[in-house]
Amino acid sequence: MKTCIVSAPFDPVTNAEIRRLLNAAKVNGFRKVYLYVTEEGILPRAQRMRMVSLAIRPWRKLELYKGKDNPANMIPLNSASEEIVRQGRYDLAAPGIRKLLIEEGPYLNETLDHLCNPHRAAHSRSVAMVCRQLAEAHGMDAEQAWRAGMMHDMTKAFSDEANGKIMKVYAPEMMEYSPKVWHSYTAPVYLYHYLGLRDRKILEAIRHHTLADGTGDLDRILYIADKIEPSRGYDSTKEMELSIQDLKKGAELVLAESKQYMREKEGLNV
Ligand SMILES: [Fe+2]
Ligand SMILES: [Fe+2]
Known part of the structure; x- marks a missing residue:
């Protein structure tokens, strides 16, 4: 034998x-x-x-x-x-472990480092940490929130051309927005097809993280965390405290401040 x-x-x-x-x-x-x-x-x-x-x-x-x-x-x-899988092609892993790879996320750090530059990877880790804190404060699934933070900007480094191709098929009505917004719509597509992400709440939260148009708790957590994470370098104690008490009010405050910033600093009419 x-x-x-x-x-x-x-x-x-x-x-x-x-x-x-x-x-x-x-x-x-x-x-x-x-x-x-x-x-x-x-x-x-x-x-x-x-x-x-x-x-x-x-x-x-x-x-x-x-x-x-x-x-x-x-x-x-x-x-x-093996390296190709770790870099963000979980669909090429052995079928029996694909679910584990996306649900437990053992390679999320490697995937993030491959898809994002060091600055954006650090931002994503910081967002993930704040997501986890807010989820814990509200008795929600902290690991799910952490994964949403880790993955939310994974297609932001794609070229406008690459993201635009996905937009044409999946969100053509949103193409009138700035290409800066597009990654909110292209990341869920990428994550679904190549990482095998099926968690509807995470997919939705990522879809809404730029325009703040989500109404779910995880949507709000990701939106808030994206804006107030510590590596952005300003004091967000007030926003964090309010968000720990009430996610809706926290998100409203962060959105109002963000609009004010855009009016004052960028001269936008928002
Ligand atoms: Fe983003
Ligand atoms: Fe972000």
Whole structure:
């Protein structure tokens, strides 16, 4: 009975890797292909092993290798597809772990750093932190709020041309607004299709985060956090305190101040 052991970080295990192993098993008549998770990786080894176990569940021929590292017995697997997944293509991960990737967000930091410049990534982390604080204060799902903050600007670095193409299909009526607003509409599309985000509340909150036209609690939290997060560098104690007491009033205050700022500093008639 022929078997083989392949090694990779499986950080995370991808669909291309699974397909390659199933194909190798078929072509060579292997009874089993064992997957060895190497020591080095972004996520702890135990977490990567758990993902491999989940991913290979549908296939009897694939099994997690629990023995020791022994390069003489192992075939290194080309793991280039793993980085592509981490950078924001969760749809290319092994099917069995796609839900986990978006719901637990183990690579959200890597994805954010790939899609955003350092300044916007720092802003997003700061927004996520304020979202979490506000959600906790209101007895809401703090991790859900944190994820909304992390993902809200993920398509802001796309060119106007790229965002415009998505807008033409998904939100043509909003194209009259400044391209600065477009990412609110294109991010949910990107997140839905490439990250597999199905959380309606997060998708809605992101859609409304620029124009402040959402009326849900998470919509308001994201709008407020986006405007008052500490890395913007001004004192927002008053806004934070009011938002902790009452999200609607907090959002109204932040919106009023934002309009005032646009009138005074940017000469806009809002
Ligand atoms: Fe934004
Ligand atoms: Fe933002």
